[in-house]
Amino acid sequence: MNAAIPLHRRISFKLARLALGVAMAVGLLVSAVQVSLDFANQRQENAEIVTRILNAADPTAQRAILTLDPFLAQEVVNGLISYEFIIAATIDDELGTTLAQADRRQRMNSPTRWLTPLLADEFERFDVQLSVPKKPPDQSGRLSVVIDTDRALLPFYMRASVTLLSVLLLIVFVVLLFLAIFYILITKPLLRVIGDLTDVDPDDPERPMTPISPLSPSHRHDELGMLRDTGNRFIAAISARMHELRESNAALAFNEQRFKDYTAAASDWFWEQDANLRFIALPDNPANPAFTDNYVWTGKRLWEVDGADVSEPKWAALMADLDARREFRKFRTEHELPDGRIRKLEISGMPYFDPSGAFCGYRGVATDVTETARVEEQLAHTANLESLGRLTGGIAHDFNNLLAIIQGNLELLGEELEEQELPSDRVATSIQATLRGSELTQQLLAIARRQHLVTKPVNINQIIAGTQKMLLRVLESTVHIKTYLAEDLWIADIDVSRMENVLINLALNARDAMPEGGLLMIETGNITIAADSAAHFGSDVIPGDYVRLTLSDTGVGMPPDVQKRIFEPFYTTKPLGSGTGLGLSQIHGFIKQSGGYISVYSEPDNGTTFQLYLPRSLKSPHEFDSRETAPADTSKLPDAQVLIVEDNPDLRQLARTIVEGLGLRVLESGSGEEAVTIAKAAGGIDLLLSDIVLTGQMTGRDVGDTLQELYPDIAIIYMSGYAERALLHRGQSDPGATLLQKPFQRKELINAIANLLSPAPVL
Known part of the structure; x- marks a missing residue:
């Protein structure tokens, strides 16, 4: 157990570290005071020695100054530098002229050479004024010496080193002694108590729970003895409740296993309600996102989870089954996830009762049928389109043949009337009627995605620019247009004329939605739809690069029930005679036939936004030209x-x-x-x-x-x-x-x- 606690985390080590720090601080402080005093004494002693040496050389130096004998003066300075710590000596006369000098300032390596400049000057100068009989002192000569402070302080350095080393050794000895005593008296018995407590494992029924081993008699009535007694009471309490805990765990494991078996057997969601029809047992099913937000369901009734209208016929039928305590099967509802996605659920349940027959609640299963419902809707929509396609195909072929005969003969008749200078207004009116009939068949073919498209790789911005003047003519003066066109817009393969019709139709719808005027915003941009986010744009969206065209208005908006049906053929919210209900369904068919997608977002009183996604084309852009083609010249036709x-x-x-x-x-x-x-x-x-x-x-x-x-x-x-x-x-x-x-x-x-x-x- 001792190895379980690292040395640096033990109490004895922490106290020893603290004691070591305190002892070193005190010892170093005392040593510093002692060394400081010794340093001052050494400096004073050095000054006294130099003074005595100079006083001893003073008579000879005076005689040399008096007689101006340079040889005698040189003997004096040579004698002075023979001392180890004197490195230079000079004798000057009263005029400042050097009579003799000696200098041996050769820097010698010394372990304390770096320290001396921190304590004193590296070299110190001492001067003695020489007294010459019958001359005032200021007209006498001067004797000067320079000493090497590092050499002069060498005895002090030796004494200071011995002092500091002695103090450090004493500190280490005291701390180690303190550590050993604390470990024997406190740490060792404490580790033993901790080891015995650690061996207690309530999760291991096979491991015996033994009390803490006795400590030495000296700890019987101190804090360690009290800790041991408390630990033994704790062990006894744990041992007494182990049996009860094991029984509770077994019951809990049985209930948990029951629900695990449910969820493991199917990918559905099993639930349980109490007698008040509130959800109480809701195991997660990570395999399906519709069943991972159980906190939303817990404590609520089924119709309270998403705020359903219980007055609807399907809810009324369910409420009748619940009130009669009958089972119900495949009840379909919708559930909104926290991220805003809607999942369609199919729920079945049956009541359960206690042994006395009292109603306890419902148990059942919920199935996520979102994909199934989507496939059903797609199949129904595809079948409708196929039926519509076959119907419109047959009608278009035969009807357009009739229109072609009528229109062609009307045009020939009109030419004959003009040649005879007879009125041809009724012929022109009839021709216009045949053209409107042709437009109707084209709308039906567009809805069925079977119209003829002449696609070109173009920049959508050019189509918008070419259509904008026309939009200004057909929109009210109170409707303003703002465009936000991406400069680096990708190219898309599109039928230009039909794309112009799309812009005009959407703009007219926006105008009708803004009777008091407003703002129509047209925006283009590039977007890459990744595989992991394609479902967010639509269930049938293919990942890839798209050109996005967005038209937003500030009109009256649409409620959700209208949004769901706006692309249905012949569906319209306009008064009778004001619209055919084919405009948006034709746009939807055209965009889908072009390989793209269309989405709509609208809120009542907050406007509507249409977003069109067209596949990116890697072809070179076609030069867009909205001008009408000039009629061909038939005067030079060959014989053919x-x-x-x-x-x-x-x-x-x-x-x-x-x-x-x-x-x-x-x-x-x-x-x-x-x-x-x-x-x-x-x-x-x-x-x-x-x-x-x-x-x-x-x-x-x-x-x-x-x-x-x-x-x-x-x-x-x-x-x-x-x-x-x-x-x-x-x-x-x-x-x-x-x-x-x-x-x-x-x-x-x-x-x-x-x-x-x-x-x-x-x-």
Whole structure:
């Protein structure tokens, strides 16, 4: 046990250290006084010795001054420096002229050489005025000597060293004696008591609890004896309660093991309520974040945890089961975690009773079904989109064919009326109606994420700058726009025209949310979504680099129930006739089809913020130009043969009329197989104008691929009211073909033909 306490931590060592410090302080103080007195005595003794030596040499020095005998004077100074501590001597006459001198100031090594300058001057000078008969004292000569103080103090240094060493040895002896006595009388018996107490281990039932061994009789009635008696009483009390403690621990271990078995058998959360339906037993389940904040649940009823509205039908049904003490199954509710995340829980429980039949509470299990609910919602949403996509695809194809026929014939009719100088206002109005019908089908395709996109790598800041003037025209004068555009913004692949529509639609929504005016802020920036934080942005968000576009307004905001539905098709909060409910759902479909994500945050009376995340593109940016393209020049078209492939006879006839109006030769076909046969028989085709969806086995894309093998220089224009995967990948067109979206205007078809067949566009 002695080795258990390091020496420097023992009481005896601490007291010895204190005694050593005190003794050394006192001893050094006494020694310092003694050495100081001895030093003063030595200095006085040295002065007396030098004075006697000078007095003894005075008569001879006077005779040398009187006779001005330099040889006699030199004998005098040589005799003076023969003393060990005198290192220089000089005899000067009354005029200050040196008659004789001797000097042996050679510095000699000495152990105390460094100390002497600290105590006195290293060299000291002593002068004696020589008296010459019949001359006043100030006209007599002078005898001077210089002594080496270090050599003169050598006896003092020897005595001081002996004194200090003696004092130190005495101090060490006294301290060691004091340490030994204290260890024998106090430390050793105290360590024995501590060792016996340390051997007491209540956690080890196999280890006997023996009392502290007896001390020597001298400690029977002192503090150590009292410590031993107190320790023995402590050991006896511990031993008496060990049995009771072991029984309590066994019962506690049994209950803990029961709950551990519950949680180990499943990843769910097992709970228990008392008779007042308050949670009391809540074991943690670290595997699921929904069940790690038990402090929120303890002492509360289920509906009190998140402040549920018990008047809702599902809660009313649960309350009826609880009041009737019936079991309940798969009750779903939501729980908000401390970090703000919402988890969906499915809870089942059954009542339990004591042996007398009295109700004790409920026990049950809670399952985190957040991911299950999310998957169910995604599957339902995906199924709705697939159904909507199939529906809109079929409607768009057939409806756009009808619109194309109507619009094309209306345009031809309008030209005839203009040639005859007849009114054509009603024709123009009808054409505008067909264009609005086409926009409606495009909105439906955007919702289903099946619209045609012409993407380019562009800087979103350029789109914002090009749209800002238009926004100022459509917004009220009381709505102010502020932009915060990142200078180092990344490039994104986006359809420019549709992105402009997104900005305009969101700005118009912000305007409607600020009837009294306000502020619309548009901000861009770069963001990298890490894998560990992707779930925070959305369950389907893919980690990576994104360009973020943020639009915030200071409008009336939206309650949570509205936020959940704003992207649903045909959902609108505006009065009947004021909106279609397709704007935000169209934006949502466009952003998702572009590979991005959109989020919304809003609070009533605190405005709304939309954030659009578009994938970063590593392509070189496309030069953005919002100016309209000048119409193509059709006056210089070459003599070319055009093959029109369209399974709708009316639309095929319309296309033929337009193409022949350009002076081109036309072949036509109603199916892909027939078109290939006609092309082979013709011996050469300059331009293929084909619908994508055709009757038969071949699509328009199949026809184009086949004819390109036959005629590598052939130009191709595809027409489509709904572009299937045969041409499009995620709605983005094949760069080797021109696509006309039905219904197209007559000038669009003419421009497309002229751009492909003319040597160079004429502006």
